[in-house]
Amino acid sequence: MATPPWSIAEVAEDFGVTHRTVRYYEDQGLVSPERRGTQRLFHPRDRVRLSLVLRGKRLGFALEEIRRIVDMYDEQPGEAGQLRYLIDQIDQRRADLEQRRADIDQTLAELDDVETRCRRDLAVLTEAGDQPPATLANGRRRRGRRPPPEETQGA
Amino acid sequence: MATPPWSIAEVAEDFGVTHRTVRYYEDQGLVSPERRGTQRLFHPRDRVRLSLVLRGKRLGFALEEIRRIVDMYDEQPGEAGQLRYLIDQIDQRRADLEQRRADIDQTLAELDDVETRCRRDLAVLTEAGDQPPATLANGRRRRGRRPPPEETQGA
DNA sequence: ACGGCTCTTGACGTTGACGTCAACGTAAAG
DNA sequence: CTTTACGTTGACGTCAACGTCAAGAGCCGT
Numbered sequence: 001m002a003t004p005p006w007s008i009a010e011v012a013e014d015f016g017v018t019h020r021t022v023r024y025y026e027d028q029g030l031v032s033p034e035r036r037g038t039q040r041l042f043h044p045r046d047r048v049r050l051s052l053v054l055r056g057k058r059l060g061f062a063l064e065e066i067r068r069i070v071d072m073y074d075e076q077p078g079e080a081g082q083l084r085y086l087i088d089q090i091d092q093r094r095a096d097l098e099q100r101r102a103d104i105d106q107t108l109a110e111l112d113d114v115e116t117r118c119r120r121d122l123a124v125l126t127e128a129g130d131q132p133p134a135t136l137a138n139g140r141r142r143r144g145r146r147p148p149p150e151e152t153q154g155a
Numbered sequence: 156m157a158t159p160p161w162s163i164a165e166v167a168e169d170f171g172v173t174h175r176t177v178r179y180y181e182d183q184g185l186v187s188p189e190r191r192g193t194q195r196l197f198h199p200r201d202r203v204r205l206s207l208v209l210r211g212k213r214l215g216f217a218l219e220e221i222r223r224i225v226d227m228y229d230e231q232p233g234e235a236g237q238l239r240y241l242i243d244q245i246d247q248r249r250a251d252l253e254q255r256r257a258d259i260d261q262t263l264a265e266l267d268d269v270e271t272r273c274r275r276d277l278a279v280l281t282e283a284g285d286q287p288p289a290t291l292a293n294g295r296r297r298r299g300r301r302p303p304p305e306e307t308q309g310a
Numbered sequence: 311a312c313g314g315c316t317c318t319t320g321a322c323g324t325t326g327a328c329g330t331c332a333a334c335g336t337a338a339a340g
Numbered sequence: 341c342t343t344t345a346c347g348t349t350g351a352c353g354t355c356a357a358c359g360t361c362a363a364g365a366g367c368c369g370t
Contacts, residue, residue: 060215077276121232
């Protein structure tokens with residue numbers, strides 16, 4: 001994986017983005033690689049930031065929002081008011097994420113439902129068509145959909 | 156909540172979007188309200204579609220992707236090839252959602268971690284400032300799991 | 311018939327997140 | 341030293357997902 005520090009091409013390759021994307025992220029203050037002359041040098045911390053950014057993207061956050069989140073991670077302790085503000089921000093992010101997780105769980109359950117009906121219809125068709133049973137086409141295991149409803153929430 | 160069928164203004168209001176958004180969704184085939192003359196009439200099924208669409212948006216899906224997903228919900232049984240294709244699509248969606256869920260869980264764990272440190276720092280500050288302990292301000296509970304301190308990327 | 315309201319269809323503007331291209335520096339290889 | 345690959349900064353293009361007018365149709369109560 002080459003060796004630190006990395007070039008822009010290396011990190012881009014490693015993270016599956018283009019160098020243009022990386023530069024854009026730098027413009028937006030999401031990463032701030034060292035500069036040797038004009039070239040960018042990416043250190044491990046830059047890679048950590050990048051992976052946080054990309055995870056944020058996978059979650060559908062806007063870059064601006066992602067910036068605020070990752071900035072929270074390496075914020076200095078600061079004074080009490082700052083800390084209280086930060087905790088408040090964290091709680092908001094948490095609420096957001098928990099809503100998303102609930103959305104995901106519900107969607108997953110519905111997909112399970114649709115798939116079950118599909119497989120039933122498919123079974124009927126193949127049976128009518130005189131096909132041998134054939135293994136389940138795909139090794140899906142019926143997962144116990146909801147592990148303990150540890151967190152019944154209803155917002 | 157008025158009475159079915161609803162006008163575009165009513166559904167827009169109910170779902171917290173603008174009528175422009177609703178019309179755009181219709182253009183994109185996400186909803187197809189009945190027409191009485193030139194006016195749109197939204198029936199319960201349109202509202203269901205809309206809520207599915209908005210949930211998809213909360214999850215950060217693109218409208219095109221959302222359309223394919225919601226279309227899966229009320230697809231006709233069709234023939235075997237169709238069904239197999241549909242099941243495959245569902246499995247892909249599921250994999251995607253499960254990735255997102257993992258991302259969310261990890262982010263939540265990290266947020267817990269940051270918040271814990273915040274509260275510790277805050278406690279130190281207020282103690283130094285001679286404040287009473289004060290109750291935990293917010294009834295959060297510890298959610299297990301320490302993510303590895305390393306880069307943890309999976310692309 | 312008139313003003314006022316809601317709804318309609320364009321058409322163009324905007325914002326975020328890049329892609330693309332041009333023109334140029336720089337560092338290692340032959 | 342020249343080539344070649346990689347790097348840099350603009351500047352402009354693009355695409356999705358709407359926002360924002362503009363201009364009109366349809367109906368309502370007075």
